[in-house]
Amino acid sequence: LEKERGQVNFNVEELTNIYDGGAEETKLRRKVADVIQNDPEVRCKDIGMMTREERYIDGVRRCVYLYKVLLPREGWTPVSKEVKDYFKYRNIGKERSFGVHAGVFIPCLLSFGSDEQIAKWLPLAMQFQIIGTYAQTEMGHGTFLRGLQTTATYDKKNKEFVINCPEISAMKWWPGDLGKSANHALLMAQLVIDGKKYGMHPFMVQIRDLTTHMPLPGITVGDIGNKVGFETTDNGFLHLNQVRIPRENLLCKNAEVKPNGTYLTKASDKMVYGSMVRLRAIILESEAVSALGKACTIAVRYSLVRCQGELEPGKPEVSVMEYMTQQKKLLPYVAMTYVTHFACLKLSNQYNAFTREMDNNDISGLPELHALSAGMKAVVSEQCSDGIEILRKSCGGHGYSNASGIPIIWSSAVACCTYEGENTVMLLQCARYLVKCINQVQTTRMVGSVAYLNNMTQSTCHVDSVSGFKQLDVLVACFQYRAREVLKTAALKLSHLTKHGMASYNAWNQSSVELVNVVKAHITQFIVTTFASGITELECTKPVKNVLQQLCALYALSCINASTGDFLKVGYLSPRQCDLAHEAELELLSCIRPNAVGLVDAFDFSDDLLQSCLGAYDGNVYERLFAWAKKSPLNKTEVTIYQQYIQIRLIGRRKAF
């Protein structure tokens, strides 16, 4: 790898700074990383060999240590910048408990609670006297919130709410930190007063005794069992059988129930949508994009070290990176990491701008922001998790071993496709906004991420050279045209069906397969456009700008070449132009390949974070693999199983069964 690093033609540190958002940010991030990686109590090790129980216990242990020892020692608090921005995602990984307590329960308490309620519960939560979960999803209902069945019925006489799960499928299911750790739940339930339903409301419910930790009367609670990933987290179930809580436990910033049963709303629930946008931007960056970056780092380094086969007959074996098929598997995902990282950043910035507008009571930007975040959530989580799996397979047999680190990275990234709004539902939410936009574009000027819809002229691409297809403005035009045309076509089908008498809900369902494709086109367009214009504004050295332009073009071309059908069908590209675009992608692969190691080094993931024998910075793959394998749980005992079953029962020294 040293030789490879010698041929990198840009300043890796400069690129790291850009990725982090400035040299100061890099410095702070590394300071935190140093603290963590030099503290043996909090370093992760050998998670790929641990059982579920070991992972959970170790996560609790590590987290308790963090909050009770490390933070006070360093003079940090759970909300200080060091912890908030960097702790979780690029310095310590996910092997921690209380993620829902710190990341959802406390923020939701702040969002939904009145000042008195916050004053009462927040200090306890900050000191972990209260350990909370956020209980919304039920066994029978997830993304479709109106279907949730748990009820909170107001009992006027006793001034209490009675929380109840009417059937087994109404049980809360999936909340993190719930199964074993939490003693409180911020629980969403259907409010019922005098037989009338008022929709979902947030309640503070104590579920376990604070001293014995045993479930309170009427509460059944436990862990829901093993999953694809998230071994460290005790995702749980919670059944409530006529559990009574005081009236004051309805979190009443937005709505209140008076002692006599009068229901009062105070604030718009639009705020809730705002915080969903924020959560999605954070999740994408921390769970999907950074996971893709880790997988890229591992696969690129390993592909440079791994030698396999002769390229030129009779010559020595070459690194697998020399094969075009391998470059095609790896480098577009390196590009994707950069490109989507900045698109997520843009989404965050747009959210921040929105919150400033909201302070002036301007929430006009919310529909676009909500649609964009839903579409981004779905498209980016799918692109990233699919990419991680391709990168894993690109590592051959060793990619299948936990020693590679990629299986664990993938298993948590792929969950992103399902939680916080199932992806297909998210795509169709975004589609609804886009259809509304295209139907209004003749009369209303579109702004923001849909501004490209204003230009409705028919045209075709005029590029007739390979190099032409490396121009970012050419590529942006391709994506905008495609996105607009597939949207127009889907909207036409919709209006055609309704005009011919089909009910609109049915027409929507009949068009939904196309609409999913529309949103993918729209979001890819957004990602490419955002990065291309970001590069223009960026102040940096020429080599770095060069390499960023190449990455943008590579991502764009790999997207075009994966769906040439769209571009041909809308008549924007000709078959010959598709061939040129394909050749342009191949040329870019060769162009970027010498910089590959620099591009993944610039992500600056430490070996501790990667937890990979294949992807460590020094490239000592085989020594690490052997050292790792020796720690296999099956190697702890030598002959027990043999004596117990094989020798005695099979070879037949003694009769058994």
Place this chain on the structure above:
Amino acid sequence: LEKERGQVNFNVEELTNIYDGGAEETKLRRKVADVIQNDPEVRCKDIGMMTREERYIDGVRRCVYLYKVLLPREGWTPVSKEVKDYFKYRNIGKERSFGVHAGVFIPCLLSFGSDEQIAKWLPLAMQFQIIGTYAQTEMGHGTFLRGLQTTATYDKKNKEFVINCPEISAMKWWPGDLGKSANHALLMAQLVIDGKKYGMHPFMVQIRDLTTHMPLPGITVGDIGNKVGFETTDNGFLHLNQVRIPRENLLCKNAEVKPNGTYLTKASDKMVYGSMVRLRAIILESEAVSALGKACTIAVRYSLVRCQGELEPGKPEVSVMEYMTQQKKLLPYVAMTYVTHFACLKLSNQYNAFTREMDNNDISGLPELHALSAGMKAVVSEQCSDGIEILRKSCGGHGYSNASGIPIIWSSAVACCTYEGENTVMLLQCARYLVKCINQVQTTRMVGSVAYLNNMTQSTCHVDSVSGFKQLDVLVACFQYRAREVLKTAALKLSHLTKHGMASYNAWNQSSVELVNVVKAHITQFIVTTFASGITELECTKPVKNVLQQLCALYALSCINASTGDFLKVGYLSPRQCDLAHEAELELLSCIRPNAVGLVDAFDFSDDLLQSCLGAYDGNVYERLFAWAKKSPLNKTEVTIYQQYIQIRLIGRRKAF
């Protein structure tokens, strides 16, 4: 589900019989299933909750019981039809040990051993006095066999071979049953006599003591650790340091070393290729296609039970199967299971025909068969494992839980993309054959799976209706035209590059991205063509034939619609025709949807085999989920972890750390 079953318009049992290859086969399969599922010692349960160690021990226990108790009781032997055909794949699943011993070690002993060697070792192996593994892959080399580094140097004086791993990466890595169970290895090593290399040869090497089970001198052996799947299997490492074995332990059916060091070859190594073809056909059916069928069964049944959201506003919630996006996720994979099942059968039959020809010393069919099996292996394993993951996600949150059964199904199916020849290498092997064919087609008439290349006329599709695109002959023509044209284009690029002075190995590398696509087109063509012509010949009732035709068309259309770019670029379909093909797919989804449950019931996977709370025959999803969750390992203890960490250390009743 009962209501759903009432609307199925074909005879499910008839389709099961066709899938099994006849009513007698179904009967035999069920007889074996009954025996196994009624024996509590051998039934699988709750594997999704078990640790690696528990899975391994349970696999050994179950397998020992099978061979020592169940088989003798039933009057079966390891090679009787009941066991060979049905035991492994559709009756008992993969939770067994000694798969490599029974499925690779013994067959290879029979293939490579002389009559005396077989007489010596086979009885011991059949009685499990010898437990064997097949040790070929090394840490540093997999698919590229010539790169393997372990040597077997002949020592003339002592009439022994000295087996040695010259460096850490030469260690054997991955063989199944090796880590803990095996006491012998059928080991592939580079034969060296008097300093001259003779290539890879098979040796019988004892690695553990038969009484104590401890590794013999010079041997380092162990388990390689946790992986994505295959928890039950002790994939192992094996390092040999100057280990001496008798001259007679070179398996000498094909090549022999005389006491004086003279090397003699006796038979062509073409045989080896033949057995690879057989192995690939078996693997695809048992590991990839049946896994896809299981995932389809689970996802379809769950989607019919799961209600979520209103389709028509104000009406009750509907099953998620009512959404077109869900039908689009599920039904093409139901179709794929049927279509690829019969394509794999065709490959097996072709192999059987070849072995008959081989008995007459005719091995002319080998190159085609080898290429076809390589291409099939890569394309089918990828399609199936990608499909399983899409089906898993289609089950929403519960798909992410091991309770769904799909994570374990996927984790072993996806390994198929890597073992027995890494997929990209397989694709390029097939591509080499296809390029040879297309370059000869002007002078030589092609037969078998490449016969469609003989027709080289330019044409376009003339269909102009949605119903036209449901005709199987129309679809077959699409695939044959596309496959031929992308092959022609890639071959042209290759010859263009070499004509302009590029070395042929380099031109090959530069064209490899296209060549991968060529093989995918060729194999999809083979699958569609095989199934379409199979239906024509099939004797069955009209409703069954109808539904099989629909499945064939659905598979074909979903493939076309996923790569319209190819069909447009070669000029065979117009944009309008692509729209028609898209509409045809949507119509077929609606058409097949009422039969969905019947189509997966017909696979006839028992609940025991599915190991799924979501996919059981009775559809009692939520009761099963709750019962399953209660068994989570984390629910075994109530408060231990709390007392140990949370209460004491965090809430601070006592000082710690």
